[in-house]
Amino acid sequence: MQLNLTEDEALVLFELLSRFSEDSILGIADQAEQRVLWNLQAILEQVLLELFQENYQQQLATARDRLRDDAGLTNADQEQQKGRLALWLEPNQIRFLANEWRKIPPNAPETVRKKWGEVAFRSMAALHQAGIEYEPETPQSGEAYQVDQ
Known part of the structure; x- marks a missing residue:
């Protein structure tokens, strides 16, 4: 193609x-x-x-x-070995987490952006694995978090 x-x-x-x-x-x-x-x-x-x-x-x-990739599948035992815990949330709470990282301003510290990115990625993956549709929300103007320099 x-x-x-x-x-x-x-x-x-x-x-x-x-x-x-x-x-x-x-x-x-x-x-x-x-x-x-x-x-x-x-x-x-x-x-x-x-x-x-x-x-x-x-x-x-x-x-x-x-x-x-076979290694890309989430495996409960592997997650536990990595020290990760199961967290039971309602889909709307998971959507909230998945959307919050979009509010982090570009000038936020890289560690903050990376941590929120990881939370957002896992949130989106949880929704996907549950077969729940996810439509990302776009932050409204001025909705981004403020970062003090």
């Missing part, structure tokens, strides 16, 4: 993916990143015949199984 992107789309998409590779956090830092993802989705909608087949969900599950 071949996908055609403009140079601007490729550059913005590369930056988004590079941040994700470094942080394991998929977050939109600029509206242009949202636009490039929408454009990419539109391109894929034009070329993926599977989208319109009755067994789409099964084909998607099979494709995920083929692409998934």
Whole structure:
């Protein structure tokens, strides 16, 4: 399969993916990143015949199984060995945690951004594993936390 992107789309998409590779956090830092993802989705909608087949969900599950790293699965025993505890929260509480990291300003200390990113990632993973849809909230203007320098 071949996908055609403009140079601007490729550059913005590369930056988004590079941040994700470094942080394991998929977050939109600029509206242009949202636009490039929408454009990419539109391109894929034009070329993926599977989208319109009755067994789409099964084909998607099979494709995920083929692409998934075995080590990427959450294993309760492995988590316990790492010293992690189970935390039972309601889905709306988990959504709250997943959204809070977006309010951290860019000038916040890296340790703060990294810790919130880890909490957000685990929150989103918990929702995904439970089969619960998650729509990220975009902070309103002035809603970001203030960081004293």
